[in-house]
Amino acid sequence: MQLAHRASQEAIYASWAFRRGVIGLDPPWVVAQIGAAMWRHGMLGGIPAIAALRHGRDQAAIIDELGTMTxxxxxxxxxxxxxxxxxxxxxxxxxxxxxxxxxxxxxxxxxxxxxxxxxxxxxxxxxxxxxxxxxxxxxxxxxxxxxxxxxxxxxxxxxxxxxxxxxxxxxxxxxxxxxxxxxxxxxxxxxxxxxxxxxxxxxxxxxxxxxxxxxxxPRSLAPIGALLSKVPFEAKGTMVLPAPMFHTLGFAQALLNGSLGATLVIRRRFDPASVLQDLSEHQATGMVCVPVMLQKMVELGEDAFAEADLSHLTAIFVAGSQLGAELAVRSTALFGPVLHNMYGSTEVAYATIATPEDLGAEPGCVGRPVMGATVVIYDNDANEVPAGTTGRIFVGNDFQFEGYTGGGDKDRINGLMSTGDVGHFDAAGRLFIDGRDDDMIVSGGENVFPGEIEELLFGHDAVREVACIGVADERFGQRLRAFVVLNDGAELTADEVKSYVGSNLARYKTPRDVVFLDELPRNPTGKVLKRKLAELPV
Structure with missing residues (x-):
């Protein structure tokens, strides 16, 4: 029974790979050569050879600062x-x-x-x-x-x-x-x-x-088929990839691009105006980036987008850190309904993908589980919780990691792996991320997730970036501290920040400290380094 189910799943993965052009009805001699290349080089090492066989040696593979490589x-x-x-x-x-x-x-x-x-x-x-x-x-x-x-x-x-x-x-x-x-x-x-x-x-x-x-x-088409069932990447398209390739997101997309025989446009350093130019000049069909990169592009403004030809763009794929509802709305207004938001991690790989339709209905969601992935929310006693209830997120799929080098693993329940996040499903089956399970702040006996306050403040007209952390407090155990970066020329006081939060959320979620910075410390994939924020003198 399990074997039949597995065979059925593989057939579905293969059908999506066929629809998108990863596999095709190639002549027998090409099929034989592809088989020989896979036997000799494996699935990963064989990508360039197979692409050259299926799509031609002259098909552009990479466009970078050195020019074009076929x-x-x-x-x-x-x-x-x-x-x-x-x-x-x-x-x-x-x-x-x-x-x-x-x-x-x-x-x-x-x-x-x-x-x-x-x-x-x-x-x-x-x-x-x-x-x-x-x-x-x-x-x-x-x-x-x-x-x-x-x-x-x-x-x-x-x-x-x-x-x-x-x-x-x-x-x-x-x-x-x-x-x-x-x-x-x-x-x-x-x-x-x-x-x-x-x-x-x-x-x-x-x-x-x-x-x-x-x-x-991978030993099957599962990772490729699962992604392509949600995101319309096509064979021989053009992908602009500003996300770093040493990171899971950029690396996986670079390999997928090769499997599609598509052209990869890359630069050594990210510059939002240059990426927008690449999308226009190369008539790109797709872009893969992290949210902070998307934010920098949105900040270019309507005039910059009016001059760019984005008519060929069918998919923007974002992952690596939380997108947020406000940025999803702003991005869709400028790029059109092409945004796809993936949720996963280095350890669990993929979990859910929010399509443009999902984001249109609920901009703050990360979508529904992709084909082949199981996502369950457990409470602290390993009981599955109902929709609308926040708990720990656990994921199962065919492409998880094997455990950390030198030992150690993520928490597991019933064969599913913890992502380290907490979240909830809505009634429609869409997943929402409420925060990191170790980021939750307990202040005066109340549970506070920083992400909710961050999302609210990010929507303020004067705010460019924001991050919140918990710090020790003798009276309340912990208190919330907000770090705020203002837009150029904007003015906002600490009291105004507190008043804005207090007017929109429960009073206990109001930051007791507000610190203004020129920029937030981030790693190359855009994640805010909150441990560095905690070390800043206030």
């Missing part, structure tokens, strides 16, 4: 680097750490490492030197790939087989650069590794030392 050129580059690494002794199970911004050499290194059957560790470009060195040592780094700008940070990292420079400011092609190896390397198909690669994605580190969350490559 799928044929990408596949050749991956072979050249994989063959070089194998000649140096890099083999299955070895560790390749990558510290790079969004550009072609990031993907070349990733696919090449996959073809070697290695453990691929994606390092966060915002980490401090000690964090990077600790993570690189903990995860095991036999070979290191990095952009020039991070050379000093990596000075203390020891490798068994060496290192290569990825992005170089002068476009160097020496023997110590990825570009140099690719230019002079052996582009024949790399030998079969004999072992599947693993990708280690790192937690954001917003509450401490980043943890490694390893994940094996």
């Amino acid at each position: 799928y044929g050129e990408l596949n050749d580059a991956v072979n050249a680097l994989a063959n070089h690494w194998k000649s140096k002794g890099l083999g299955p199970g070895d560790g390749v750490s990558i510290l790079a911004r969004n550009h072609r050499w990031f993907l070349v290194a990733t696919y090449a490492a996959a073809r070697c059957g290695t453990r691929i560790v994606l390092l966060n470009t915002d980490f401090a030197g000690p964090q990077i060195r600790d993570v690189a040592a903990r995860e095991g780094t036999d070979f290191l790939v990095h952009d020039d700008e991070y050379g000093d940070l990596l000075a203390g990292v020891e490798t068994r087989l060496g290192r290569l420079r990825a992005w170089t400011d002068d476009a160097e092609t020496g023997d110590d650069t990825v570009a140099g190896i690719v230019a002079r390397g052996d582009t024949s198909p790399a030998p079969r590794a004999g072992q599947d690669p693993k990708v280690v994605l790192l937690t954001s580190g917003t509450t401490g030392t980043p943890k490694g969350a390893p994940r094996a490559e």
Whole structure:
């Protein structure tokens, strides 16, 4: 019975992959070559080869600051680097750490490492030197790939087989650069590794030392089919990707883009005006970003959008941190009804996706569970709670992580994994995030979730950004402290902030402290670093 159900699910996943162009009715000789490429390179390492076979070697794969790279050129580059690494002794199970911004050499290194059957560790470009060195040592780094700008940070990292420079400011092609190896390397198909690669994605580190969350490559179309059942990404489209590729969101979308044979438009640094220009100039069909990036684009204003051609845009995919109702409404007004908001985490992968229809009805929701995902809300006694009741969010799907490097795991109930968030379902089955389960503030015996106050204040005309935390209070146990960033030229006093909250929410939810800042501390994916806020002198 379970086998029949599984087969039925796989058929549904495959049908969505077929509709979107991931798989198709290819000629028999192409099917045979695709099968050979998958046998030789695996699902992850085989992406460039399969795209070149299905969509043509001349199909544009990447547009970055170096120009256009086709799928044929990408596949050749991956072979050249994989063959070089194998000649140096890099083999299955070895560790390749990558510290790079969004550009072609990031993907070349990733696919090449996959073809070697290695453990691929994606390092966060915002980490401090000690964090990077600790993570690189903990995860095991036999070979290191990095952009020039991070050379000093990596000075203390020891490798068994060496290192290569990825992005170089002068476009160097020496023997110590990825570009140099690719230019002079052996582009024949790399030998079969004999072992599947693993990708280690790192937690954001917003509450401490980043943890490694390893994940094996998928063995089915489940992750792709689940996403494509909700989001209209199409084969051979054009995707603008400002989200960092070292992060779960950016990495997954870059790989999906390759599976679709689509063109990926990337820049090393995010600039909202440049991204809007890319959407217009390249007639982009999709964009993937984190909410803070979307907010910066919205702040460009109506005049900037009036000059941009967004007529080809069918999907904006947002994840990585909470979107919020106010930003969802503002974004839809400028981009049109194309916004999709995914909820998940590094550990659980995907859980729910809010479609434009969901956001039109309830802008603050994160949608309904995607196909193949189970989402349940439990109370503290592991009892499932009814709609409208807040509890801990637990998720099950086919693409969760395997447990943290070195041991440790997320809480699990009945085979489902905790996301670390609390939330509730409405009567229509839409999920709402009420906050982090460790962010809840108990003030004078009342439970307060900072997200509710943050969402309210973000809707104030004078407020650009806001974050709230709990701090110790002798009388109430904890009190709420709000950190507010004002729009340019706006004026707002602490008393006015308190009055605004008190006029719209219960009195006990009013911040007792209000601190004005020029900007909020964030990591590269836009998450506010609340531990840094707690350290600020007031």
